[in-house]
Amino acid sequence: MTYLSMQGITKYYPGVVANNAVTFEVEQGEIHALVGENGAGKSTLMKILYGLEQPDAGQIAFDGQQVSIPNPYAAIRMGIGMVHQHFQLIPSLTVGENIALGFETRKGLFVDQKTVNERVQALSQQYGLAVDPTQRVADLSVGIRQRVEILKMLYRDARLLILDEPSAVLTPQEVDTLFDVIQNLVQQGCTAIFITHKLREVMAICQRATILRRGEVVGTLKVAETTPTEIARMMVGSDVDTVQLTSESHPGPLQLQLENVSAEDDRRLPVLKGINLSIHGGEIVGLAGVEGNGQHELLEVLIGLRKLRAGTITIGDTNVTAFDGRKRREHGLALIPEDRNHEGLSNDLTIWENMAVTRYYRAPQSQGSVMRIGRLKDAARDLMKRFDVRATSHDTVVGTLSGGNAQKVVIARELADTPRALIAAQPTRGLDIGAARFVHEQLVDLRNQGVGILLISADLDELLAVCDRLVVLFEGRIVGSLRRQDATREQLGLLMAGRTTEQAGVVS
Amino acid sequence: MEFLDLIVNVSASTLRLATPLILVAMAGLLSYQVGLINIALEGLMLIGAFVAVVLGVAAGSAWTGVLLAAIAGAIGGAFFALFVTDLRADLIVAGLAMNFLALGGTAYLLQILFNVQGSYTPADFASLPVLDIPGLSDMPFLGKLLFRHSPLVYVSWIIIPLTAIFLYRTVPGIHIRAVGEDPEAARTVGISVRGMQYLALVLGGLLCGLAGAHLSVGDLALFRENMTDGRGFIALAAVYFAAGRPRLAALACLLFGFFEALQFRLQTTSNIPTQFFQMMPYLMVVIMLVAISVRKEWQKG
Numbered sequence: 039m040t041y042l043s044m045q046g047i048t049k050y051y052p053g054v055v056a057n058n059a060v061t062f063e064v065e066q067g068e069i070h071a072l073v074g075e076n077g078a079g080k081s082t083l084m085k086i087l088y089g090l091e092q093p094d095a096g097q098i099a100f101d102g103q104q105v106s107i108p109n110p111y112a113a114i115r116m117g118i119g120m121v122h123q124h125f126q127l128i129p130s131l132t133v134g135e136n137i138a139l140g141f142e143t144r145k146g147l148f149v150d151q152k153t154v155n156e157r158v159q160a161l162s163q164q165y166g167l168a169v170d171p172t173q174r175v176a177d178l179s180v181g182i183r184q185r186v187e188i189l190k191m192l193y194r195d196a197r198l199l200i201l202d203e204p205s206a207v208l209t210p211q212e213v214d215t216l217f218d219v220i221q222n223l224v225q226q227g228c229t230a231i232f233i234t235h236k237l238r239e240v241m242a243i244c245q246r247a248t249i250l251r252r253g254e255v256v257g258t259l260k261v262a263e264t265t266p267t268e269i270a271r272m273m274v275g276s277d278v279d280t281v282q283l284t285s286e287s288h289p290g291p292l293q294l295q296l297e298n299v300s301a302e303d304d305r306r307l308p309v310l311k312g313i314n315l316s317i318h319g320g321e322i323v324g325l326a327g328v329e330g331n332g333q334h335e336l337l338e339v340l341i342g343l344r345k346l347r348a349g350t351i352t353i354g355d356t357n358v359t360a361f362d363g364r365k366r367r368e369h370g371l372a373l374i375p376e377d378r379n380h381e382g383l384s385n386d387l388t389i390w391e392n393m394a395v396t397r398y399y400r401a402p403q404s405q406g407s408v409m410r411i412g413r414l415k416d417a418a419r420d421l422m423k424r425f426d427v428r429a430t431s432h433d434t435v436v437g438t439l440s441g442g443n444a445q446k447v448v449i450a451r452e453l454a455d456t457p458r459a460l461i462a463a464q465p466t467r468g469l470d471i472g473a474a475r476f477v478h479e480q481l482v483d484l485r486n487q488g489v490g491i492l493l494i495s496a497d498l499d500e501l502l503a504v505c506d507r508l509v510v511l512f513e514g515r516i517v518g519s520l521r522r523q524d525a526t527r528e529q530l531g532l533l534m535a536g537r538t539t540e541q542a543g544v545v546s
Numbered sequence: 547m548e549f550l551d552l553i554v555n556v557s558a559s560t561l562r563l564a565t566p567l568i569l570v571a572m573a574g575l576l577s578y579q580v581g582l583i584n585i586a587l588e589g590l591m592l593i594g595a596f597v598a599v600v601l602g603v604a605a606g607s608a609w610t611g612v613l614l615a616a617i618a619g620a621i622g623g624a625f626f627a628l629f630v631t632d633l634r635a636d637l638i639v640a641g642l643a644m645n646f647l648a649l650g651g652t653a654y655l656l657q658i659l660f661n662v663q664g665s666y667t668p669a670d671f672a673s674l675p676v677l678d679i680p681g682l683s684d685m686p687f688l689g690k691l692l693f694r695h696s697p698l699v700y701v702s703w704i705i706i707p708l709t710a711i712f713l714y715r716t717v718p719g720i721h722i723r724a725v726g727e728d729p730e731a732a733r734t735v736g737i738s739v740r741g742m743q744y745l746a747l748v749l750g751g752l753l754c755g756l757a758g759a760h761l762s763v764g765d766l767a768l769f770r771e772n773m774t775d776g777r778g779f780i781a782l783a784a785v786y787f788a789a790g791r792p793r794l795a796a797l798a799c800l801l802f803g804f805f806e807a808l809q810f811r812l813q814t815t816s817n818i819p820t821q822f823f824q825m826m827p828y829l830m831v832v833i834m835l836v837a838i839s840v841r842k843e844w845q846k847g
Contacts, residue, residue, distance in 0.1 A: 110734045129727065
């Protein structure tokens with residue numbers, strides 16, 4: 039029986055279609071995986087279901103009735119609960135207070151915390167979620183906090199549970215416990231939507247999976263009748279023939295080298311495990327992989343935001359392992375970060391200011407500690423022309439630009455002085471086709487000028503279009519390295535799903 | 547015996563002087579817990595002081611004055627809430643504006659209503675009577691120390707646990723704390739962020755009004771320009787020192803009250819310039835604020 043049916047859901051954000059006529063159906067009593075890369079539209083779809091966003095078009099039917107969900111409160115009352123990736127708990131309140139928050143049992147003006155806590159205890163026993171209702175949330179580990187969030191849903195009588203990347207913050211042992219809990223919940227009559235991009239998890243506990251890509255549904259599969267490889271392929275796309283932009287590559291001298299690089303994530307678990315990677319001038323190396331396998335941390339390690347556990351990073355002939363970001367940039371490193379709005383640009387500043395941030399402090403752009411604003415503005419004007427940034431003037435505030443133009447500001451700044459090595463992370467995410475093409479052309483131009491480029495992308499089309507060489511990152515290791523002309527989607531899909539090079543049939 | 551008298555006297559005036567601080571600190575605590583820095587405490591308190599004496603005289607009763615002062619404070623708090631929530635004014639700027647408005651407005655009204663400058667002492671008007679607690683006020687030493695005070699002193703003692711119970715045990719109190727800590731999370735469970743901000747600021751305004759009334763009709767009946775003398779800010783310092791905990795904040799207020807009492811006493815009995823003693827309570831504020839940041843550093847380390 040169809041329990042939840044979302045039909046033709048469309049949601050526009052300025053400049054982007056986050057969901058395009060998405061149809062998503064969930065059966066009663068199943069665990070349904072919603073998979074797709076970041077930016078594929080999973081979160082938007084779930085925000086619509088939970089009443090945090092309103093769709094521009096489409097209908098929702100839940101439990102046999104057409105419904106509209108104006109706010110989370112309405113969703114909760116219908117029996118829809120969501121565990122957000124970022125927990126919505128109040129640290130200084132107790133577990134019991136948090137679970138009942140907004141739905142307290144009252145005794146006049148007072149909270150009847152005794153009754154609340156008894157009910158929490160009962161739920162906690164029924165579902166095997168051990169918590170102490172009197173403990174303060176601030177004193178709890180992440181895994182227990184998640185348990186509190188789940189109990190919070192159950193306390194509100196949620197029957198449809200949305201779990202937004204619940205394993206992302208957990209240790210492997212905690213993940214196993216979580217899976218037991220979810221399966222137990224489903225046995226007791228709940229239905230779960232499980233958002234993830236980890237294929238192993240989809241295979242482990244889900245019955246069906248819906249794959250989203252670029253705001254559209256690629257397909258819904260029965261997990262028992264599919265393979266991780268097929269899902270991976272659907273996530274990264276195999277629908278269009280790729281446009282080959284590159285000519286034969288002529289690799290020059292070594293520009294960027296990582297030797298045995300290891301690092302830990304924010305939870306202090308190993309996330310990069312001995313990465314070896316060499317990028318020569320005049321080549322584009324693509325880093326493929328399902329997101330969450332260490333890409334983000336690798337990026338941080340490269341630009342100097344994350345400490346290395348071991349290993350060295352070399353730019354040209356210089357060992358830059360101990361250098362900060364500015365010094366690495368002075369040695370010829372450039373970076374197009376994955377999140378241009380937060381990491382690439384300061385949205386409240388103007389175009390010229392954003393363009394100036396990498397060079398304002400040194401001659402000839404400044405004299406002593408005084409910036410030469412005229413020069414910086416002139417330079418910004420030139421760059422806007424060179425990189426076709428469309429805005430009224432260099433004084434335009436960056437936050438008002440479209441995604442494509444904002445990305446051009448980043449690219450103009452990073453490529454203004456031709457770097458030795460460029461790291462481009464998801465450089466076309468959220469861009470329309472024209473803007474994406476412009477970015478690809480810039481990358482290829484740069485490569486032809488002898489720059490070494492590392493392109494980190496979740497989009498296989500993009501990688502196959504512009505790269506000379508592809509490496510695959512899986513669980514913090516480089517598991518395969520292929521020349522573009524030898525690479526097939528099937529092999530890449532297998533490698534991304536964690537098969538070894540031999541299993542993938544790669545000759546290298 | 548003389549020395550013991552001195553101790554009792556200083557302690558009693560400590561309690562008296564700490565009373566407005568405690569009331570205002572509980573007001574500051576409410577806004578601290580809802581996540582708003584309320585620097586308008588000072589102005590709201592001054593409005594309360596003014597209203598208590600002026601309308602008290604008009605009504606012929608200090609008690610009526612106290613009641614109206616509390617109402618005026620609550621209305622002032624509602625206005626402040628209107629500015630910072632619905633009209634999205636900057637908290638600091640709106641607070642400063644409120645304070646200057648209260649300072650200038652009361653001085654101006656003093657001028658046009660009574661044609662006096664600086665201070666106004668109504669004739670034939672009795673301040674709140676000292677309330678001797680029957681049976682207890684006759685105890686040696688303790689009687690004078692604890693049980694022979696102006697009524698609002700006792701009120702301030704009751705307000706401390708009431709504030710604590712309100713914030714930690716009642717539904718609106720817990721919602722106020724939830725909003726203060728994470729407005730987004732509070733919203734997702736259906737709590738009205740705006741509603742809680744109004745509630746905290748209006749209740750706070752009410753307490754500020756009471757505190758002001760204690761200054762103007764609690765012991766003596768008079769209004770002086772800027773008679774709050776920065777007590778709103780001292781109370782705010784106590785709130786931050788206590789990190790929002792009612793009892794600790796009250797304790798800090800008592801400490802300030804003690805230094806103020808000591809200051810009065812030493813002024814009359816020593817040759818050292820009085821300005822030096824007048825500095826003492828404020829010096830305490832600086833020391834306490836330093837203590838806060840040291841403690842924070844220590845917690846981080």
